[in-house]
Amino acid sequence: xxxxxxxxxxxxxxxxxxxxxxxxxxxxxxxxxxxxxxxxxxxxxxxxxxxxxxxxxxxxxxxxxxxxxxxxxxxxxxxxxxxxxxxxxxxxxxxxxxxxxxxxxxxxxxxxxxxxxxxxxxxxxxxxxxxxxxxxxxxxxxxxxxxxxxxxxxxxxxxxxxxxxxxxxxxxxxxxxxxxxxxxxxxxxxxxxxxxxxxxxxxxxxxxxx
Numbered sequence: 001x002x003x004x005x006x007x008x009x010x011x012x013x014x015x016x017x018x019x020x021x022x023x024x025x026x027x028x029x030x031x032x033x034x035x036x037x038x039x040x041x042x043x044x045x046x047x048x049x050x051x052x053x054x055x056x057x058x059x060x061x062x063x064x065x066x067x068x069x070x071x072x073x074x075x076x077x078x079x080x081x082x083x084x085x086x087x088x089x090x091x092x093x094x095x096x097x098x099x100x101x102x103x104x105x106x107x108x109x110x111x112x113x114x115x116x117x118x119x120x121x122x123x124x125x126x127x128x129x130x131x132x133x134x135x136x137x138x139x140x141x142x143x144x145x146x147x148x149x150x151x152x153x154x155x156x157x158x159x160x161x162x163x164x165x166x167x168x169x170x171x172x173x174x175x176x177x178x179x180x181x182x183x184x185x186x187x188x189x190x191x192x193x194x195x196x197x198x199x200x201x202x203x204x205x206x207x208x209x210x
Contacts, residue, residue, distance in 0.1 A: 061109055064119050065102055071127045072098045081134050087154050089129065090161045097164040098123065104171050111171045118167060126160055129153060184199060 055062040072095055079091045105112045112119075131152045136146050 022170075031068050054109065058109055061105070061112055065106060068098070068102055068119050068123055071123050072102070074127055075130055078134055081138075082130075083137055084154065087133075087157055090106065090157045093161045094126070094157070097161070097168055099163070101168050102166070104142055114169065114171055122160075122164075126157075129156065133157075 054065075074092060075098075076095045079088050079095070082088045082091065101115070101118070105115070131151070136149055140147075
């Protein structure tokens, strides 16, 4: 048994034993809690294992992603300070998209080559602008320059949210094309075997849901 599996087993066992023995839970709920704890522990430890592996195999990328996580966390911490609900919503979407981009690159480091200036320019400059936005908003500046900056920043943050989503989608474009090709071959084989009419996957909109 691997080290992370041992730790997960210990965690799962503890979460089972405490409700069952100390809190007098019945067997079924205690087992459910223990299994859930085991699964959660496996996910966390697997993520840490991948991060450690990346640190060993590609230190520059590991450092870049570590910095990106810190910057994205700073953006998340700034959101409650923003008075504009419209801009808070866009920043929340940006934060979620950046998290997905980082997770994607952690799983497949080769995809980082498609990101160009994302980590080195877009993310750090966005953080800088969000900080300045908060400063201007807090000062309640009513000058023309202050109002113009706030309007431009609102628009830029909105555009950034859409742009980051496009960047995320581009990371999966090749995967989608490959999957589409697989589905075409799959359908051809079903037709060749004479069973396509019996396959609900291929019926699409004609499928009747019960």
